[in-house]
Amino acid sequence: MPTLLEQLNNLDLLTSALMGGAAVQLQPITGDVPVVQVSIEGRDELPIFVTCSDLQIICLCYLWTDADVRPERRAELMEALLDLNPSVPLSAFGRVHGRFVLVGALARAARAEDVAHEVAVLSDNALDALDALADYLK
Amino acid sequence: MTVIKKLVTLLRGSARELGQSVVDGNATRIYEQEIIDAKASITEAKTELAGVMAKQMQTAREIERLKAETLRYEDMAVQALDKANEALALEVAERVAGLESELAEQTQAHANYALQVSRLKDLIRTAEARVREHEREIGIAKTTESVYRATQSISESIGATGSQLNSARESLERIKKRHEDLADRMAAAEQLDQEFGHRALERKLADAGIGDSDKVRAAQVMERLKARRAASGGSNA
Numbered sequence: 505m506p507t508l509l510e511q512l513n514n515l516d517l518l519t520s521a522l523m524g525g526a527a528v529q530l531q532p533i534t535g536d537v538p539v540v541q542v543s544i545e546g547r548d549e550l551p552i553f554v555t556c557s558d559l560q561i562i563c564l565c566y567l568w569t570d571a572d573v574r575p576e577r578r579a580e581l582m583e584a585l586l587d588l589n590p591s592v593p594l595s596a597f598g599r600v601h602g603r604f605v606l607v608g609a610l611a612r613a614a615r616a617e618d619v620a621h622e623v624a625v626l627s628d629n630a631l632d633a634l635d636a637l638a639d640y641l642k
Numbered sequence: 643m644t645v646i647k648k649l650v651t652l653l654r655g656s657a658r659e660l661g662q663s664v665v666d667g668n669a670t671r672i673y674e675q676e677i678i679d680a681k682a683s684i685t686e687a688k689t690e691l692a693g694v695m696a697k698q699m700q701t702a703r704e705i706e707r708l709k710a711e712t713l714r715y716e717d718m719a720v721q722a723l724d725k726a727n728e729a730l731a732l733e734v735a736e737r738v739a740g741l742e743s744e745l746a747e748q749t750q751a752h753a754n755y756a757l758q759v760s761r762l763k764d765l766i767r768t769a770e771a772r773v774r775e776h777e778r779e780i781g782i783a784k785t786t787e788s789v790y791r792a793t794q795s796i797s798e799s800i801g802a803t804g805s806q807l808n809s810a811r812e813s814l815e816r817i818k819k820r821h822e823d824l825a826d827r828m829a830a831a832e833q834l835d836q837e838f839g840h841r842a843l844e845r846k847l848a849d850a851g852i853g854d855s856d857k858v859r860a861a862q863v864m865e866r867l868k869a870r871r872a873a874s875g876g877s878n879a
Contacts, residue, residue: 535795537788546821549813553796557788559781564792568810600793607789634814641811 508538508556511616515542515554518620523627542623550630552623556612563608563622565595565630570602572641581640588633594622595629606630645779670783673776680769680776687769691762698755701748708745712738 509532516528519542527545532538533553542552553564573581585597585604595606606629608622715738722731848855 533795533799537791539792539795547817555788555792557784562788572810
């Protein structure tokens, strides 16, 4: 099994092609597990992080934190996220250590093309979700 | 207890612990070994099952054969009796008796095989269910591990570079401001363009008959056509 970065060869170009030619940059992040940060031109505040386990490739986009949420609208937000979850293609809302995320997963042996597609959809969904749910945030 | 149920129990306790608790290295290793063992027994059981099913079919055929033979010899015994040949009839009757006891044996064997088949099928089904469950548990544990560890690395990396995380709303605003032509779901941005954008002004000018738009030139074209019509002397029938 090649390293994650090797497997994601040309992910930047593939993703760029899917995002209307926007410049895409890949950046490995140091740590226990392999993580690659994907930055898309125009959406630098919403990088996509690609990591993997034995069985999956996981794409993450961090949307907001617990601290960002308006306390009085918190419960409503949770309901909204739950209701939205089944509808959002290839991505799921979640929370990790107080950070709200959109997560997408693929098979460990997925091709770079498939990961690129997942990244593009995830990025669009993230922007869309952030915009749509901004009212719940401070 | 199933793994998601375990997770929910953990969540009720302390959400912060979730990542660490799910990822119990030993549990994963134990499950992995159990899966290997279970798969081995499934393979073994399936081979055995094939063998027993074959024997079951064989005995079924034997039973049919013995039944047919018995009938045949019974007929012949009756024929011997008809010919008043008691001695011969007795010999044939002995043969029939022998066939009947063989039949009883085969019937018993067949029933035993059927039981074995049923037992093996149950075994296989249970083992397969166990494998599925363990694979599911391992999948969840490993996904959790990846997601939590990745988040940790990412947090540390952000912390290390010293860059402040903007609030989510600020990030959104920056992205939106940056994209004036964001041609997708940014209804708000599109509205701004409609109200204050370039084309709106041109449209207003065109409506007022100013500038070089099709609307304005249409009026000029009309003038030209009317003039030409008048010059050619009225109607063109």
